[in-house]
Amino acid sequence: MTRVNYTKYIILGMLSSGPMSGYEIRKYVKELFSYMWDISYGQIYPMLSRLEEGGLAAMKVAPSGKGPNRKVYELTEAGRKELRSWLKSPEKKEYELLLKMCFGSEMEPGLLAEKLEAYSRKREGEVALMEEWLREFGDGQPYGPNAPYYRMITLLGLSYF
Amino acid sequence: MTRVNYTKYIILGMLSSGPMSGYEIRKYVKELFSYMWDISYGQIYPMLSRLEEGGLAAMKVAPSGKGPNRKVYELTEAGRKELRSWLKSPEKKEYELLLKMCFGSEMEPGLLAEKLEAYSRKREGEVALMEEWLREFGDGQPYGPNAPYYRMITLLGLSYF
DNA sequence: AACAACATGTAATAAGTTACATGATTGG
DNA sequence: CCAATCATGTAACTTATTACATGTTGTT
Numbered sequence: 001m002t003r004v005n006y007t008k009y010i011i012l013g014m015l016s017s018g019p020m021s022g023y024e025i026r027k028y029v030k031e032l033f034s035y036m037w038d039i040s041y042g043q044i045y046p047m048l049s050r051l052e053e054g055g056l057a058a059m060k061v062a063p064s065g066k067g068p069n070r071k072v073y074e075l076t077e078a079g080r081k082e083l084r085s086w087l088k089s090p091e092k093k094e095y096e097l098l099l100k101m102c103f104g105s106e107m108e109p110g111l112l113a114e115k116l117e118a119y120s121r122k123r124e125g126e127v128a129l130m131e132e133w134l135r136e137f138g139d140g141q142p143y144g145p146n147a148p149y150y151r152m153i154t155l156l157g158l159s160y161f
Numbered sequence: 162m163t164r165v166n167y168t169k170y171i172i173l174g175m176l177s178s179g180p181m182s183g184y185e186i187r188k189y190v191k192e193l194f195s196y197m198w199d200i201s202y203g204q205i206y207p208m209l210s211r212l213e214e215g216g217l218a219a220m221k222v223a224p225s226g227k228g229p230n231r232k233v234y235e236l237t238e239a240g241r242k243e244l245r246s247w248l249k250s251p252e253k254k255e256y257e258l259l260l261k262m263c264f265g266s267e268m269e270p271g272l273l274a275e276k277l278e279a280y281s282r283k284r285e286g287e288v289a290l291m292e293e294w295l296r297e298f299g300d301g302q303p304y305g306p307n308a309p310y311y312r313m314i315t316l317l318g319l320s321y322f
Numbered sequence: 323a324a325c326a327a328c329a330t331g332t333a334a335t336a337a338g339t340t341a342c343a344t345g346a347t348t349g350g
Numbered sequence: 351c352c353a354a355t356c357a358t359g360t361a362a363c364t365t366a367t368t369a370c371a372t373g374t375t376g377t378t
Contacts, residue, residue: 001340001341002340003338003339003340003364003365005364005365006365007365007366016306016307017305017306017307018305021329021330022329022331023328023329023330032311034255035255035287035318036255039366040366040367040368041329041330041331042331042332042333042366042367042368042369043365043366043367044330045330045331045332046331046332064328064329064374064375065328065375066327066329066374066375066376067327067373067374067375067376068328068329068372068373068374068375069329069330069374070328070329070330071329071330094195094196094197098314098317101310101313101314102307102310102311102314103307103310104309104310104313105305105306105307105310126196144178144179144266145177145178145266146177146178146263146264146265146266148265148266149262149263149264149265149266150193150263152262152265153259153262153263156259157196162368162369163368164336164337164366164367164368166336166337167337168337168338182357182358183357183358183359184356184357184358200338201338201339201340202357202358202359203338203339203340203341203359203360203361204337204338204339205358206358206359206360207359207360210359225346225347225356225357226347226356227346227347227348227355227356227357228345228346228347228348228355228356228357229344229346229347229356229357230346230357230358231356231357231358232357232358323378324377324378325376325377325378326375326376326377326378327374327375327376327377328373328374328375328376329372329373329374329375330371330372330373331370331371331372332369332370332371333368333369333370333371334367334368334369334370335366335367335368335369336365336366336367336368337364337366337367338363338364338365338366339362339363339364339365340361340362340363340364341360341361341362341363342359342360342361342362343358343359343360343361344357344358344359345356345357345358346355346356346357347354347355347356347357348353348354348355348356349352349354349355350351350352350353350354
């Protein structure tokens, strides 16, 4: 089970909305996704080079109105294919579906709805478990001094799900 | 600005509830926090050694009813001090306060409430911003093909906050 | 002249994952 | 005897952060 490089798919996903420079990718990710993910230049620029090398993105130097020249990257067909193949694949992390949702326009019609329904079904089981925890946390001390705080977090999780 | 090692504080925090082995830490983190964080043996065991070396935890070998001997780690006074100093420090990541909340029993009375209030105030500003985004995402296409999906995520974030 | 924002990049370091190695005990 | 669970650990590798280097353009 080789691990998924999310940085790669965040960048591929950003480029799916249109050609962009590394600087812009950073700016939009910070603006739109700041409370979910962050991505630093130390990841972005090397990854853009790797994507270009691998034929997943094509680079053009473009003059910038302000500041130095920009390197604008555009998704190639291979890049779009790679993005879509990840979008279709099963999620391995909790937040992965949320990330995929950001690039919903690249998903086949119905796929996102299908995934969201499966997620919701999975969550229903967890909600039942959380409700059970809440009852358990209430009874005495078997969970130690932090039980009331776990309770608060479980309550938060419950309302979120 | 040296970076915060969250693994260290998760382990220190777990040990604050009582002596525990690496295996147990993994088990509880998976059980209780699985939808927020994960922590692998490849992090836990080396970190426990480092904590012991640094005098933040003390190790005792204890026979296990089942399976091989366990190495049970107990928080030292220095370890507790280190945990509390992190608990007091300002948060640098979005999810950091949630993590701190799990170890609320080690926080000075009022500190958690204070931090939660500050967080709530900060969130109020963001809620206003999100509401503005929702209006913007509604008007035409300046945000590209994924605008409806950003809208969904913003809606989710809004109800969460 | 100074500063903010624009723009790209790298090197050193730290952190995290995966796969592997080892072995005991209990229940079916 | 086999599988599951208990239990600890390491090596190879990948990923991420921070600090630094460099330089432009527009605003105060």
